[in-house]
Amino acid sequence: MAITSWLTNALGAGTVTPDLNGNHSELLRGYGGLFPIISAHIIFDGELDPRYDYITLLRDPVDRVLSWLFYAENTVPDTPEFQRHKNGARNFLQSNGEIVDDEIRSSISNYYVEHFAQIQRFSSNIFDGKVAAALQSLSDFKIVGLYEDYSSFLSDVSDLVCLPDPGTIATVNPTNQRPKVREISPALRERIVELNQLDIRLYEEVVGWKVSAGQRQSRKDVTSVASKWQKYEPVRDRVITTPDITILTAALRGEAVVFHGDLLTFDVDFFLSRQVADLEMGVHVFDSDRRWAFGINSSLLDQCHQDLPRGTYRVIHHLVADLPAGSYTAGFAFSEKVGDGVRDLAWYDKLCEFEVHHRVERPFAGYANLSAEIALTPLASGLESPVVEYAYGSVALRTPPVEMVSGEHVRLDVEITNHGDRRWIGDGSCPVRLSYHWLGIEGEMAVFDGERSSLPDGGVPAWKAVMTSMSVVAPPVPGRYTLVPTLVQEGLGWLEEIGLETAAYTVVVTTGCEVLPG
Template sequence: MTFRKKAYSGRLIFDHLPKTAGQAINAWLISELGTGCVTPNLIGEHSDLIRNYGGAYSVISAHVHFQYGETLDPRYQYITLFRDPIDRIVSWLYFVVNNHTDAQLPFLRKACLEFINNGDISLNPRISNGYVEHFSRIGGISDESDEKKIEHAFSVIKQYDVVGLYDNIPGFLSDTATLIGVSAPEKLKGVNITKQRPQMNELSSDMRERIVALNRLDIRLFEMVVAWKNSPDVEEPPQNESLIKYQLTKHERKHYRNTSTVDLRISSATVREGGEFTPGQLMTFDIDISLNREMTNFEIGIHIFDSVGNKAFETTSTALGHSYPLMGAGYYRISHYVIADLPIGKYTAGLSFSERLPQGLKDVFWQDVLYGFDVVHPKDNMFSGHSYLPAALSVAKTKNALVPTIVSNHAGFLRAINPPEQLTAGESTCIKVEVSNSSDCIWQGDTYLPISFSYHWLKSNGEIFLSNGLRSAIPDGGFKPNTVRTGELRVEAPNETGSFILVLTLVQESVAWFEENGFSAAQHTIEIKEPNA
């Protein structure tokens, strides 16, 4: 047997076939290797998954879709798990019916019920020969005969590094654990288990015959895989020495902390001396803020991260011996003075503002990344590692006149220009709109409290289906008082079919939806159709 030549190991794709315990296996991989090493369970095109996630994650776990002729990537190792095709289809049908409501999957749940009860054929393409279709695409051509597709699919499967059977999940977990250098679990915790379904021996003869008729190619391919796996002389993939040398280790993904409130607004954030420093040079981080209310026991912090997200330095006004028991509303310039005694490299800096209250620290504003700068060391004085950074802080009240960005008067309306009467489920479209600002203030927002176009989807009875739509940018300069401007609003249709009400509006982040304060939003009834209907 000839195995694929790999460029290097240590990267893995779990080709998760639907209803084969993939969510549970994904949860196990994350528990062993961490959220920084393993993706959540994804759905996507093979090449897109590698391009979008391959740089950040060592393990991609996904329902993978291959284009015809696309090959397995030599930089990755592949694993997958097979289940009896009839059992898999039954599990999927009853998972849709018993784990969901009509509101969640109205069309699909109805179609599954009709197939179970009456043999409705509208569902047939979704439950027909999924295995053969999936694997025959890899390096294959679309017009192959059924016999060629089965033969080709089987040859591709044998190129995978681990192929498991659902009836022997412990064996699959053991092989996968050996491949990535971790311990196999004693028991796999169930995830997304079908709540109620008939067992294989409880299926009606009519239902079994219908499923078999739709999956004759998959059944033949599955029998070939089982025979191959159970063969006493089956050749195992060669041991990968580089993978053992560089075993995957657990790594949790870093999430940057970002918090903004209406109590504090940022006008500007700059590094006074520029963006490049040498060791010992003074760095001055200036930030102009406005406090919109009085602050008690105000605390100011600075934190610096290196290029891989590790914290290099952090301090606060409290740690530096500065106390601000009462800060009145108004405009301030905050300046942090830090000595750039850091290893050569790229860095980011962020600031925090909090109140120390009896019940604990309350964040008013926190941004982990506000500035970027480089530290360049002379060639004769290079060193590695983090050092203590002498630091100082000054606060001076200013009288800068800042343009108010929190909208206080929302009088006006939005009108859609030629809105669509129908959309396809999941379709994305742009709608031209006209906005009239009838108020006495500008609607502009800023970086931290921006104003955007957005929308809600309501069901035909007025019940909320989606409350928080996509955001689209408003025109540059915003909407001045007593003016009318046009713009474009991107809308994504619901993934369900039926009659829906689209509400087009404006929103100021962390402040309010405009229609909650007197603004007249546009409403249009739109019919959502099934794709290719």
């Protein structure tokens, strides 16, 4: 906002837009060509426009988040529009970062990386890829400044727009009652750092990138620099008119909202003021981003319309709306074949508007409606199911310990018996593994989730007993405990809950110096 105010005062009213918010493509369509400089909080929805130079200013991510939080809590207007941000910021600060409302998460967590990665249309959750995509986007910016080196940023912008270096500019809309980063609690700072790991990496990369580029070259004498301003040529609708033809009406039959695959019929009435030797007629469809979606003409369809006398005619265009969902425009063209060339008689990019919707038989996620089905096929009878449904069997230690030192790590011989008709599988998905519980002197659970040990190769076959060993770690606090060896199927549950017989062994855990009295 301070940069906008400075440039507006220096270059004159009508040169810089007011501070805007919106999608990149919509801002360019709405303001491109009207203002030489667009100042905005941009939501990027695609690549940068090569007709523009882009500049941005980054600041230390922790400092940025802290500034945003206190700005939202203390400075923004107390209106319904901003209340959710005020409440979210207040909840976050008062809880030392434990409460992160959905309304503010995108503003205080990795904002830079998410923002700039959108230019590359990178939406994956692969973190390294997101940082790389954001860096790639920033490399296409004309100026990337650092808030901590604000004077250099102002100097770079001055060079770009051929203005004297202002040195400093007036502050606009400062954050009220904002502490320094060093003044907040360690817990709050650690939480902000945790939420901004990607932004911190990005910022460090940009700082290193700017340092490696070396010192700025000395400023040019702006009085001797020719103007760098170039006229912005907006994308305009193409319109060609001649006295030879007049378009009377152009209309889409029926409703302007059609479904994918429906028939589109356009009636175009026109008047020929003279005889036309060989008339070529066409229709073209553009999407909402002014991209040419479809075009066809009578010559491409091997149609010939020769020696048409002066008069009024109607051409009917039939199209099948085999288009993605969205908004479209239809335009029409007329030309006359003359020798080996073509002479345009009339061309209109946009005369009719319509929308294409897709019929949705069932709900789905995403933007594309794909034909899909899900089929379930039973496994061949020869394949074993890894899921243990009934654990008929037992687990017992061959030589249980009587005494252990707190925290001691030992391996104990164990016998596993499978009385069921299916093998217990120790590898692949949902493997079965050895584990244990420690119970206290009153039978309370002291250690529930014991260390894991793998089954022997081949698992435990049906109607067999196998000998192996398991790893056991003693509880950290000395005392009298009960050790319960057991089996667990990862991701599913403990086998004693579905029939496995377990043994219980009393073990005294000491400090290593003395044995507790019995």
